Amino acid sequence: MLKKSTAVLLMVIGLLGGSLLTFAYTGTTTVGNSALGEGLLASVTGSSSASRSDIRKIETAMDLIQGQYYQDVDRTKLVDGAINGMMESLGDPYSSYMGKETAQQFEQSIEGSFTGIGAEVAAENGKVVVVTPIKGSPAEKAGLRSKDIILSVNGESLDGLDLNKAVSKIRGPKGSQAKVKIQRSGSPDPLEYTITRDNIDMETVTAHMESGGVGVITITQFSLNTAERFKAELAKLEKQGLKGLVIDVRNNPGGVLSVVIDIAQQFVPSGKTIVQVEDKNQKREEEKSKGSSKNYPVTLLMNKGSASASEILAGALQQSAGAVLIGENSFGKGTVQTSYDKQMGDGSLLKITIAKWLTPNGTWIHKKGIKPDIAVEQPEYFTAAPLNKEKSLKYNMNSSDVKNAQIILQGLGYNPGREDGYFDKATESSVIAFQKQAKLTASGIIDAKTAAAMEAKLIEKIRDPKNDNQLKQGIEEIRKEMKTSATK
Template sequence: MRMSRIFLLAAVAAAAGGLVYFIMNGKAVSEEPVSGQKPIDEAYDLIRERAVHRVGPDELVEGALRGMADVLGDPYSTYLTEEEAAEHEESLSDERVGIGAEITESRGRFIIVAPVRNSPAEKAGILPYDEIVRVDGERVEGRTMKELLRLIRGKEGTDVGLTLFRPDEGRHVEVSVKRAAIPQKTVESRLIERDGHTIGYVGVSMFGEKTAEEWEAHTKKLIEGGADAFIIDVRGNPGGYLKSVGQVAGSLLRPGTVFAYMEDADGVKEPLETEAPGDEEYAGKMRKIKTVLLQDKGSASASEVLSGALKDNGRTFVVGTVSFGKGTVQETMPLSNGGEMKLSTRKWLTPSGSWIHGKGIAPDLESEQGPLYGIPSMPVDGRYRPGEYGEDVGYAQRVLAALGYDVPRADGYYDEMTKKAVEKFRDDLDLEPNRAMDREFFRALRGKIAEHQADEGNDEQLQLAIGYMKHALKTGN
């Protein structure tokens, strides 16, 4: 039987209807009681005998389990079917089987954002902005993202056929992709040279199974490269395993330092203390290195544990915005039907005893990003003229305004001022003179977003963190 797992992850659980809160074992109609509660047994038999919509006993049990979790009123507690439990565990694992492509949903269409480098998708010739139309001959129109991913994923080494619409060429293409195990990297790093200082940048996207190992490998490499300070970036990090964040905190704090408290339903607090990494030379260097931590409203749960641990222990300076504010710990426990019950079983508190649930952790220095840096590069397409209305027009209006063009509205109505901004944008980028938002226009718009976001100088929060670190290194504070 699988052991329960403790993790902290910000994800809103889907509420599903059930009967009422109870435990059932899924017996046939009237064969024997399915629970120890008479009203539940009666409802179960009535549904099985008389409901016009036929539902199997397993589905009834699973619906009831979802209802039992739902009645708690906690978005982080839910019932997971066997398949959902496997998918959830895979999302935090160090690899998953698939084709290696980032996919987004836009206006009911599934668009390839980008294939992962050296992935099966890249090798098969899949390109950014390709639209997935069919998977193994099955149309994906009307399906959810979860349903699409289930169609694409499969056993390692097997093939999946994709029908793609390539908008830049105006045609459909057929590709066959061999599924493979795709490593899930959660840590990235690089060296930043500024005014004679070498600062190590470490980005942590989530706290998965192997995050602590990745963290140690990256930080060792940065130190070997001459880094005399670190910028730790947990912006957009939704959390993950508590063990992983504890190991990362343990590399920066002295052994035996409290990095968080766990509090149970009775209010009993348990301190969580750091353990030193096995490499003593590495541990000694890590405890001395200066750090700045970057966070935003997408930094949640386990990433907030790290922020609170380092901030309360005077080990870092936090730059960015107030974090998400998730102060509960979930534990998954296996059930006899192969599913799992994911429950919030404890609160977690910062070393100073603060419960940040619903409040978040405030930065030491607040900084908002520029408007264009936070706008996603959406795979919009189509053709719009003055006087027309559309969601894609509203998106273009927001991007144009962020680029500095005079567009006072963003409601999707293509008015006279929007027309002038489009004409000026087309002229500035040497596009064909035109008043329309067309394929060429949207392609150029995406290019400007990508160009802006690829320029590190436009990341205002990062630049502020670098400036603070330069000052700290110069003054020795």
């Protein structure tokens, strides 16, 4: 378990809506022995006189504000605001300041549990952007997706807020509701989700065996206990006669670096590189495997929500262990942050980007992601937006909501005849057919009850492994490699 007195080397995507940070390399690092003040600043700048001058300037500004501003000012808020301003001036969404409460939430998240909606977010150009919803979380169940821009929460705009303030608005007590308005690429109008906040105690590893000795292990996050859980599940599969393995890191936002290295070492031969870290002086350090390879084939499933530690695992398995990557291009997060709490002295935490990480062959995937060896898209209905339940949809209407309804109807097997957003008679007939099957009033109008029933059926279909194109392809690829190996 991490302690507050430990400085942690972090590779971070950002804060989850449930206050989760994604990619941490646990290890001690030092930037001086004092709290934020002259000693620390001098160690960073290399000039104590410049530090004293800078500090005097900041203190003068604070004194002038406290003395001359027409209202009373909380000095603590001024200090926090000054630090936030410094971090924002970097123009780096992954460097940030966390107050005591947010820092505590961060520590909880590394341990694999937190309270919130369960969607990781990052700050991009003053906007709060979803990196990925956590598997099984309220956010995923509601329909949030990677790259969604969160515009407001319960009517309060997030535009221009620093990430910590935005997350504080997204968070809330268990059972409370967050009415989230988002902008999605390809959707002309904002979409609204009502998400009930919950405690999220993450079981980060699940596994099962398919026919023919093909095992599937899903990793939802790289928390402190994930490596041990992974080893235990892998051992169980191997005892059951494992002949090939599918590792699923789709919508996995990352986690602890030492954990992902431990997992990668189960497959990367000893001496081969797992990941490289390069500092601003272009000095590189390589993390070499101390493990061994397996005698069975491995594929890895990834998508746009596979970020940070997930991308390290993907790069290591592809380039150093010969695994096949299947699915979609990954998120693209390739920078390293150092997080300091002890030095701040009051329970707060400062996180600064200090390096970048690269794949074993030296590729920097930042903002580009990793391309799969075999690109596989999910069915169109996997990306259908939620329906507006405050406004009924009916014949002769034309809107993006109607288009989404048509995509859902098509996915459920009720052919509307078109998916261009115009509610014609064929669409009306397909709605009536659905309503009859669902034992609803067969009006042909998509009201709130019909919309909710359609979405529930769609979620049920999406969760059925039989409709998961990427999983099916991963299993098929393993079976193909097993067959090839058997004929050699």
